[in-house]
Amino acid sequence: MQHEYFILLGARSQQHPLLAWGQSYRDFLKARPVEVLEPVKLRLGEPVPPRPVMVDHHSLPSPVVSSRVKEVLEAAQLQGVQLVPADVQAGDEVLRYWLVHMWRRLACVDRKHSALTLDPTDGDILDIDKLVLDENVLREIPLQERLAFRLEEAVVHVFHRSVVDRVMSLTPPPEGLRFIPVPDWNDSSGFR
DSSP: OOOGGEEEEEOOOOOSOEEEEESSOEEEEEESSSOOOOOOOEOOOSSSSSSSSSSSSSSSSEEEEOOOHHHHHHHHHHHTEEEEEEEEETTTTTEEEEEEOOOOOOOOOTTTSSSSEEEETOOOOOOOEEBOOOOOHHTTTGGGGGSSSEEEHHHOEEEEEEHHHHHHHHSOOSSSSEEEGGGGOOOTGOOO
16 A cells, blocks of 8 residues: 555756745645635745746645646545645746645554654654555545545645546646655655
8 A cells, every 4th residue: 555655746956946925824734625715825935046947836835736737636536635726926927826735634654664753742753764654544544535635744745646647647747746656755855
């Protein structure tokens, strides 16, 4: 079951900007859907590349995706995932993207088999050197309810292979993202 899951990361590029909030984001910190009456406001995050290239995925650190990736995610009917319209201020342009608000969080880190650095005061996870998902927890949840989720224990966005295959089958292939198999991922994967 470990090999069925992937972690979404941004592609390694100095030209793909990170994004930052242009408004309050407190409602998005909660593990529940948000009520959105108009697109959320985002902007390019610091440091802004000299010539930013806008691609199919940017990190907030929540995933922010293009309309074509949003359509694939929407078609997968991901439970616990809300696709929120987002207007990204990029220089003089305002570009429509979609914030992937993964409000479904699963406490499924296998603490016994993962390599973790824990906070000595409260036991919270500070660093993940090797991630192992608790397969017993996952087996108890129907597949449709765990196609995409955020770890409860850390800000890590997890996708099932079936969703990854759908996204990667886009033509042309999506830019600005990569999916790392869970057994190959750790906290420093974004820098490799």
